[in-house]
Amino acid sequence: MKSRLAVVPLLLVVVAGCSIANPTSSEVSLQYGAGPFDSRKFVECEDDRDVSDINDDHYYYPKGQRDFTFGESDGIDSAPLTSTTQDSQEIKVNGTVKFTLTTDCTEFTDPTGKTWPGGKIQMFHELIAYKYDAAPTDGGEQMKPGWTALLRNYVGAALDRATDNEALKYPWQKLYNDAAAKAQWEKDVLAQLPEVLKSLTQGVDLITINSVLLQKPSIQPALVQGLTDKQAAELRSQAAEVDKQAAANFPGGIPGYQAYQQQQAVNEAIKAGRVQVLPVPQGSSIIVSPNK
Incomplete structure (x- = not known):
């Protein structure tokens, strides 16, 4: 009976004296000996749960x-x-x-x-x-x-x-x-x-x-601004070319096209309420005054 009691503490010591490698499916573990009787050296790679010396180290990657x-x-x-x-x-x-x-x-x-x-x-x-x-x-x-x-x-x-x-x-x-x-x-x-x-x-x-x-x-911000200015200049140039071609083909040529644009500007101003057309007697000139 005494010998059986003596074995139990020894078994407990053995079980307690372990370290456990427990890598997940997305990890690998490296085991290194690190006990008082071990040299500091690589032991093995571990992909699954593994029980080893209590003093060993495990590194997970x-x-x-x-x-x-x-x-x-x-x-x-x-x-x-x-x-x-x-x-x-x-x-x-x-x-x-x-x-x-x-x-x-x-x-x-x-x-x-x-x-x-x-x-x-x-x-x-x-x-x-x-x-x-x-x-x-x-x-x-x-x-x-x-x-x-x-x-x-x-x-x-x-x-x-x-x-x-x-x-x-x-x-x-x-x-x-x-x-x-x-x-x-x-x-x-x-x-x-x-x-x-x-x-x-x-x-x-x-x-x-x-x-x-x-x-x-x-x-750099200066390059962004320069690129914006260049694109704006190109758009203005394209618009000017369109105007030039439209004027050349307009009835009456460039003078006729300019008169047309001026009339369009007056019409847009009237629609927007920026100018006011005053009623005048029949046969008189039309007077357009700014809308204050």
Whole structure:
């Protein structure tokens, strides 16, 4: 009877001495040994619930597509990006990059010759994310504030360089007014972005870029006013050309057309109540006076 009682506390200690990895379907967990008798090293990747040593740590990263947003609204990842166009004008760029974190846990060797038993996700964690304290240590939680800083310094920095490189190919009016040019700019940024990003991650595709959406760029107020003035001048010029053609074809030529316009102006003024026609005896001249 005494031996049976002695076994119970021992079993309780064993059960209590565990940590549990519990990733959701949209997460992967990285387990690291951290006990007093363990070296600080990678143990395994976990996609399902797993019981491990009580002292081990677990870091959770997202699987599936995520967004990196940049612009002037609240609650987004980054402020607008700035680029310079072919004609040396600064534009502000807002938009969204859709990306997927590479969560492959298959052992591989990086370009420096280092082997990662936990694959690209282990490389991402140890070389980048751990320094930012980006990952939660419990499943189902939001990414830590360091995650946003990480995205700005990698996805955001790569995107900034790509948009700069491609904006230099266009004058500002093309990106602002020409839908085809703006679509090509967006396409070229998407094509360039993965390689720029890989240059920040030792040539390894730790983050996969899925799409880039760039909104119509914002331009300086002086350019907006100049564009408005130009459009107004073009409209005035077009109206003048219409008047010129109408006058040339009007009976009586330009004098007849001018007399017609003056009569039309008087008629419109009378209708609007801006002038008053006074009754006069038959045969007398018509007197038109302003309506005060």
